[in-house]
Amino acid sequence: MKVFEFFNTYLSPQWEIYIQPHLNGLRPDFVLLNPNVGIAVFEVKDWDLSAMRYGVDKREGKPPLLWGESGGKRFSLQSQNPVEKVQVYRNEIFSIYCPRLKKNGGFAAVTAGVIFPFCPERQLFELLGPCLEYRGMDKYPQCNPVSGLESFFNGDILKIFPQAARGSSFVMSPIQAMDLRNWLIEPDVSASQRDSIGLDKEQLAYVNTRTQSGYRRIRGAAGSGKSLVLAARASELLKMGSKVLVVTFNITLLHYLMDIAVRYPGSTGRSRKDITWLNFHAWCRRICMENDADEEYRQLWSRGDTQTVLNYDLPALISYILDNSENIELYDAVLVDEGQDFLPGWWSVLRKICKPGGEMLLVADATQDIYGTASSWTDEAMIGAGFSGKWAELEVNYRMPxxxxxxxxxxxxxxxxxxxxxxxxxxxxxxxxxxxxxxxxxxxxxxxxxxxxxxxxxxxxxxxxxxxxxxxxxxxxxxxxxxxxxxxxxxxxxxxxxxxxxxxxxxxxxxxxxxxxxxxxxxxxxxxxxxxxxxxxxxxxxxxxxxxxxxxxxxxxxxxxxxxxxxxxxxxxxxxxxxxxxxxxxxxxxxx
Missing domain, CATH: 3.40.50.300 (P-loop containing nucleotide triphosphate hydrolases)
Known part of the structure; x- marks a missing residue:
């Protein structure tokens, strides 16, 4: 935060400041952008070089190795070497993120700097000198500034970032700046993670109540908030002290549901670790492993085609284990998302691990019947699955434009x-x-x-x-x-x-x-x-x-x-x- 305050104080308003931006998988500490001047990327280290011994070993044909030593043990710090990091940042900015920068002079538009706010500069240069020399950065200090304690606390912006004095550049333009912004702008999904999920009155009613039997089925159109209701209900049940299992067919969907549960208002932050999140077949595998049925599990796969095993043979084995084992973990609530992908037999197996008087929730959208299983949920199958009455329905779309x-x-x-x-x-x-x-x-x-x-x-x-x-x-x-x-x-x-x-x-x-x-x-x-x-x-x-x-x-x-x-x-x-x-x-x- 102190480095941000420094840049915010001493840079002209034309400079945009990006803090740890998402940069194609990289996360530099700071990226500075002025559409008429240039680009700068900085790696900041708050290391105290007197706290332990630091050193650099030169290597033939390789960058010098940065290491630390504490308690008589030496260990590599090369993955944190700030010189190597800014070298990677600058090369990718030039070659990937700003492809319209000119081949030769354009490289000079990108500053790659290192800041150690708490380290004396003499000590800093003694340590990093071989690294700077290996990369040729010592020959162009204007484009490769390395600064420490003195420059930082003296407010010497031109020592820390010499290009800040420039008012224009013949190689930089708003077009190159636009190219880079496509990579620097915070992704929508990251911004969303800071926001609590919003629920309407109907959705909140499902989150905060249960039916008399404990069984509820909710269907709705795409984008109507079915998954939001399920994840929020899971979080609400956790707050009440319930032991909760959330089950999906889709493996990748679990991350999305966990993110929603964390964003539920009033969530304790324990949703990720204290709710059990599994896809159905992973849960089946766990039941086998926990109940000494590894061999039976392996034998299944030699009996027939994969779909038959997954759809019928494996659930039948799990049902047998649940009926004959004393080592079964039961839950106060079992919640199933994308229920149209489930077969009624799978649901029947899950019912066996719900405690008496517990809660079972099924949400579905038959329109998204990508496996052809939705037609299995006949009215008769629904009654046999513990449901009565009509589906609860969510019709309003909140997702799509x-x-x-x-x-x-x-x-x-x-x-x-x-x-x-x-x-x-x-x-x-x-x-x-x-x-x-x-x-x-x-x-x-x-x-x-x-x-x-x-x-x-x-x-x-x-x-x-x-x-x-x-x-x-x-x-x-x-x-x-x-x-x-x-x-x-x-x-x-x-x-x-x-x-x-x-x-x-x-x-x-x-x-x-x-x-x-x-x-x-x-x-x-x-x-x-x-x-x-x-x-x-x-x-x-x-x-x-x-x-x-x-x-x-x-x-x-x-x-x-x-x-x-x-x-x-x-x-x-x-x-x-x-x-x-x-x-x-x-x-x-x-x-x-």
Whole structure:
């Protein structure tokens, strides 16, 4: 904070100050930007060099190794070496984030500085001198300032940041500044994490009450807040001292639900660690491991096809274990999200771990029936599952901007079966002021991955897209091989992605567990894995979209778009010719 106050005090108002911005997976301490002068990136270390022994070892053909020594033990500090860090920051700013800077002189527009506010400068230069020399930074101190205690406490802005004196530059312009801002602007998902979730009266009624039987089922349209109600109810039950299990089918959805629970007003902050969050099959695996049934679990997979095992054989084994074991963990409440993906038999198994008089909650949207399981929930099955009376319903959409909602509703009316259709509607008091940019690209070419990359990058050069954060981009694909190729091609351009497309299924599963929207990189995953999530900037590739499940999957993707005061962006790239007529109804339709 002291360094921020320093820059805020001594820099002219034309300088923008970014504190630990999301920079394609990097988190520099400060980035300074003046559209007419240049860019600066600073690494700040509050180290006290007298607190322990520090040193640098020169290495042949490698950067000098920074180390520390305490209690007679030496350990590497190279991962924290500020000289190496700012070198990485500056190289990527020049080559990736500001590609329109001129090849030669443009590099001089980027200052890479190091600040040690509590270290005497003589001691600092003795330590870091070999590192600066190795990188050639000692030859250009104007662009590579290193400063310590004296300059900081004397308010010597020109020693800490010499380029602050400049009023203009022939290599820097507002265009380059706009390129960089796309990476510096805080992602919408990060800003959202600081806000409490908002619930209307109807949603709050479900959060704060239970039925007499303890069983409740809620269905609703996409974006109506079903997951918000479930996560908020889980947090509310935790506050009451209940032991809570939240179960999903989708592995990646768990992170989203945990984020919501933490943001519930009055949450104690214990929601992540004190509520049990598992996808259904991971819970089944845990039951087997905890009840000495590892061998039985392994034998299942040699009996038949994977779907039969997952849908029927594994739940049957879990049911047997629960009926015959004394080592079963019971819960006061079991809450199931995206219930349309569950089979009634799975629900029956989960009922066995709910304490007598406990609570069971099922939320669902049959319109998003991407696995063809929603039809299993007949009225008879519902009665057998412990439910009575009608579904509780949430109809008002709070997620989607009006124009996107209209297109999604048109899609549902045209392509989805009426018996399973729940079309979202806007609130009567919704002013629908948020802009939304809808683009449909009908693709007839062969290089699908390149077109996807072009559409992603094109978002940041089109008119009307100023102020976007690259970290808010989410790419969804129904073909993993194409998704993987898109990730690789973006990587060649230096754009990092967090994705779930690995060809190795075990690795892909691990990636799903680690996938979350708070990551500072571009997000890339399958349409299946993104169900339940939301994003401000979406690019969707669909190769085949005319089977019932494929149509439900595309509808699910269309309803993931999140409204934003500065605008939302949804691009669909379709190779399915049967969807062309629908695509032509979009505001921006092109055929490539």
């Amino acid at each position: 009006a124009t996107a909602l209209e297109m999604a509703a048109n899609f549902a009316s045209k392509y989805l079966p009426e018996s399973l259709r729940i079309v979202p509607r806007l609130s009567q008091i919704d002013m629908t002021l948020e802009p939304c940019y809808l683009r449909w690209v009908q693709h007839t070419g062969v290089d699908d991955a390149q077109l996807c990359c072009d559409e992603i990058l094109g978002l940041f050069t089109r008119a009307g897209s100023v102020g976007l954060s690259m970290a808010d981009v989410t790419f969804l694909c129904d073909v993993k091989s194409i998704g993987y190729e898109v990730v690789k091609r973006l990587g060649v351009k230096g754009i990092r992605c967090v994705h779930t497309y690995d060809p190795d299924e075990k690795e892909s599963r691990r990636q799903k567990v680690g996938f979350y929207m708070g990551d500072a990189r571009v997000k890339a995953t399958t349409l299946h894995s993104f169900k339940g999530w939301e994003a401000r900037i979406l690019v969707i590739y669909i190769e085949r979209g005319t089977t019932p499940q494929a149509l439900s999957l595309l509808y699910t993707g269309l309803t993931r778009i999140k409204r934003h005061i500065d605008g939302s962006f949804l691009t669909v790239i379709s190779k399915d010719t049967q969807l062309k007529m629908y695509g032509e109804t979009w505001p921006d339709f092109v055929e490539i």
